[in-house]
Amino acid sequence: MSRSRESARRAIIEAAWRLVDRRGVVQLVAGVSVRDIAEEIGISPSTVSYHFGSQEGLAWAMIDSLVEERDLEPLRVLTEMLGSDSIGLDASELVRLAAQGDWDELVRPESAVFERRLMRTLAATGSSADGDRIAARLRDGVWREYLGSFTALIDAVCVSQQLRFVEPFTSLEVARIATATVERLLHQYMIDPESIRPDLAADAMVAFFSAVLKPDHAxxxxxxxxxxxxxxxxxxxxxxxxxxxxxxxxxxxxxxxxxxxxxxxxxxxxxxxxxxxxxxxxxxxxxxxxxxxxxxxxxxxxxxxxxxxxxxxxxxxxxxxxxxxxxxxxxxxxxxxxxxxxxxxxxxxxxxxxxxxxxxxxxxxxxxxxxxxxxxxxxxxxxxxxxxxxxxxxxxxxxxxxxxxxxxxxxxxxxxxx
Structure with a gap:
């Protein structure tokens, strides 16, 4: 695909997302016409149809864009840093550092846009005929990769600090619980930012990991x-x-x-x-x-x-x-x-x-x-x-x-x- 064509596709997808964001609809493109999208970025409706064929094609491209936008590189860098024996921090300090960094990243304006779009896409899994397909795309493209990277981060901390989880928890299960907790806090923050203090997520994660970790004597x-x-x-x-x-x-x-x-x-x-x-x-x-x-x-x-x-x-x-x-x-x-x-x-x-x-x-x-x-x-x-x-x-x-x-x-x- 040529660079100009790829650029046009991205512009159309972003225009569709902006309209969905402003109109607040549940379905990704419900209430948003091809003409609306074309007017948003000053192109002809035929150009939109040329790139995506139909609104369904555009909707799937919007979902794919979410998958592509998830940047896991900061998590990988943090994993390398926290897995180093030379960092000189104990387990609770490492958890706090990771959790606070994650929260600060989540509440950035750019991240907030991503989270809103992800929430709308998740809502579509329960009300769309393509719900199972959407769920599978998010599971494979977003959650599975993210949980894999987050689990690797947790394992790196456990190895460097010589810790393990109390039974019956595994690092993947702990990653799921921690992610769910922070996501819920983030949803509350998006509704009422003043109700969530900046270090609440980090405090919660330190308390949680302290409860499920113990020295790995083995x-x-x-x-x-x-x-x-x-x-x-x-x-x-x-x-x-x-x-x-x-x-x-x-x-x-x-x-x-x-x-x-x-x-x-x-x-x-x-x-x-x-x-x-x-x-x-x-x-x-x-x-x-x-x-x-x-x-x-x-x-x-x-x-x-x-x-x-x-x-x-x-x-x-x-x-x-x-x-x-x-x-x-x-x-x-x-x-x-x-x-x-x-x-x-x-x-x-x-x-x-x-x-x-x-x-x-x-x-x-x-x-x-x-x-x-x-x-x-x-x-x-x-x-x-x-x-x-x-x-x-x-x-x-x-x-x-x-x-x-x-x-x-x-x-x-x-x-x-x-």
Whole structure:
């Protein structure tokens, strides 16, 4: 299409819109004739017909012009700016900055013209035979693109501030709610500008986003927790070959512990693991310790429990982990009971001991740090051991209590929601 023809089309469309604006009709071109439009810009009616064929063609061109006028570039620029870690603002300040900028843009005279025209077009969806088609054009050309850009802006703020939405909201749903709220305020402003103070929309958005956002502990701590889970079988405190040997022997002897550990001798352990009695006696103080170390064979299941919902929420991952400990302890109470006794014994001994052989506490400690439980590393170590010991104690002595209840009770010790 030539430049002169495109210019003529735009002039005719704008003339039609001006007449609709002045006459206030519901239907886009109802009450506006081709002659009216031609007189508005000083051309012949045949010129209007030449470019658009009919009033229906002109009406669709007017709708297309609305779609084309929606400028999303300021939103994209704001997304890049707010997504930068170097901007130096907290989440509420970022929300206020974005919301105030959006409101200031909406109340500009040029934007007010666009909003009035959009409202008239929306009204046509309910009273026109082409209502569904008009709605589809606006949905695809205006709302879908705008909501996509607005959602990207929200996601950028969440990533830079390490935040996420409370359930059940998604960033797209929040974008819809925020847009609807601001649009309603804008409609009131268009009717009575004095009734809406300049920063009301920004205040409303700060309050709304404060209610639906919370720290994304999964993003804050997922790397650390995954590293801790990977290290469950590779701690640095002891000779790795000795550690691997102890775990191998204990796993081989595990079938023996279908009866109490005190009924299993170290000779039985040596025979089951095809190892000399001397070596077993040198490296284990009792068959109870062998039974305790054999719990390490469950680490694969515990890692799977952590990873199941780790990408959703670190509190959920921690709860799943503790629930799995409780479940496994009930399935195999003899070896888990032996582990509980060895953990109690370790309180009075120096060195890593059973906490390295079966490092249940590492994942809990990393999760507590990521969640933001206050204290030093040493204090969090003690807390993590207390949490695990509580889960073991409840699971072994109160089998009627459900695993998820046991996990919730244990997490109350450190004020972690479950």
């Amino acid at each position: 993003r804050l701590g997922i790397d650390e927790l995954e590293a801790s889970m990977r290290s469950l079988s590779r701690p640095d405190e002891v000779d790795p070959e000795l550690l691997e040997w102890r775990r191998h022997v204990a796993a081989a002897a595990a079938p023996l512990f279908d009866r109490p550990a005190n009924q299993v001798s170290l000779t039985d352990v040596a025979a089951a693991s095809e190892t000399s009695v001397r070596m077993v006696a040198d490296r284990f103080r009792s068959s109870n310790e062998v039974a305790a170390v054999s719990v390490h064979r469950y680490m694969k299941e515990l890692r799977a429990a952590v990873e199941r919902r780790l990408d959703q929420d670190i509190e959920l991952a921690l709860t799943d982990y503790l629930c799995e400990i409780a479940r496994l302890a009930r399935i195999d109470p003899i070896v888990w009971g032996a582990l509980g006794l060895e953990r109690q014994r370790a309180v009075f001994e120096s060195g890593p001991g059973i906490h390295v052989d079966v490092p249940l506490d590492l994942a809990v400690q990393a999760a507590l740090r990521a969640i933001g439980v206050n204290g030093t590393d040493g204090e969090r170590t003690d807390l993590s051991r207390l949490v695990v010991d509580t889960v073991l104690s409840y699971s072994l002595t109160r089998p009627a209590v459900a695993p998820h209840v046991v996990a919730a009770l244990a997490l109350r010790l450190v004020n972690v929601p479950s």
